[in-house]
Amino acid sequence: MSEASLTAEQRQRYARHLALAEIGPAGQRRLLRSSVLIVGVGALGSPVALYLAAAGVGTIGLADHDHVRLSNLQRQVIHSMAGLNRSKVDGAARTVGGLNPGIKVDAVEATVDEHNAMELLQRYDVIVDGTDTFRARYLLSDTAYLLRKPLVHGSIFRIEGQVTVFTPGRGCYRCLYPEPPPAGAIEESEQVGVLAALPGIIGTIQAAETIKQITGTGEPLVNRVLLHDTMAMTFREVRYRRNPACPTCGDRPSITSLADYRAVAAAAEGRR
Ligand SMILES: [Zn+2]
Numbered sequence: 256m257s258e259a260s261l262t263a264e265q266r267q268r269y270a271r272h273l274a275l276a277e278i279g280p281a282g283q284r285r286l287l288r289s290s291v292l293i294v295g296v297g298a299l300g301s302p303v304a305l306y307l308a309a310a311g312v313g314t315i316g317l318a319d320h321d322h323v324r325l326s327n328l329q330r331q332v333i334h335s336m337a338g339l340n341r342s343k344v345d346g347a348a349r350t351v352g353g354l355n356p357g358i359k360v361d362a363v364e365a366t367v368d369e370h371n372a373m374e375l376l377q378r379y380d381v382i383v384d385g386t387d388t389f390r391a392r393y394l395l396s397d398t399a400y401l402l403r404k405p406l407v408h409g410s411i412f413r414i415e416g417q418v419t420v421f422t423p424g425r426g427c428y429r430c431l432y433p434e435p436p437p438a439g440a441i442e443e444s445e446q447v448g449v450l451a452a453l454p455g456i457i458g459t460i461q462a463a464e465t466i467k468q469i470t471g472t473g474e475p476l477v478n479r480v481l482l483h484d485t486m487a488m489t490f491r492e493v494r495y496r497r498n499p500a501c502p503t504c505g506d507r508p509s510i511t512s513l514a515d516y517r518a519v520a521a522a523a524e525g526r527r
Contacts, residue, residue, distance in 0.1 A: 282470035290314035295385030301333035302458030318363040389435035396428030416457035419480040
């Protein structure tokens with residue numbers, strides 16, 4: 256595909272992508288035609304949304320129910336004082352629109368739960384997990400698998416983070432973590448803290464993997480989880496495979512709808 260299919264403004268804006276053999280005009284056209292849902296517009300969702308908007312992802316969905324608090328601004332770089340106490344998705348949509356008016360942004364001010372997840376996720380090509388609870392991670396993983404969509408997972412804890420990509424048939428979050436940790440094992444980030452730049456590192460890797468999923472370029476971070484420690488400044492890779500006994504993506508799945516997810520989540524919470 257030639258550059259002629261892009262407007263003069265797009266040729267300028269995306270010049271550094273067009274000059275890359277790995278992206279080029281064909282890759283940029285794919286980005287412009289693509290849609291990505293970012294669930295959670297906080298620490299991880301901030302860099303993901305900024306880079307995907309800058310990269311020219313044509314439609315970006317931003318889903319979050321929360322409002323901006325002063326304690327968010329230490330790491331949630333898409334927000335600012337102007338958005339304090341206001342809706343995170345509205346503020347983020349404004350920032351992203353200012354960065355790149357040529358893309359469409361869907362501001363979804365809602366908690367993604369088992370009632371709306373199917374309907375919401377099915378509208379997008381790639382799903383990015385920027386949430387911070389195990390319940391939400393299992394929900395996104397189950398829904399993305401049921402819809403056969405790629406899920407770009409990231410999570411952070413104190414000074415450590417991890418990132419991986421789940422594509423249908425090559426493992427899911429339940430293959431990596433069959434059970435949530437017992438209650439009390441993992442505290443909320445408010446109590447334990449998180450280093451400011453850490454979500455920038457992990458979220459930026461999520462954005463890069465999303466661009467690779469859309470353009471089909473490079474070696475995706477599939478079947479391997481990248482573990483990062485900011486204090487030691489190390490990156491370690493651990494390989495994993497689809498678990499044939501996985502309740503979601505295994506050979507004889509027991510989770511075949513979000514009603515099944517709800518039953519499993521309720522049982523897991525009963526054990527905690
Ligand atoms: Zn699985």
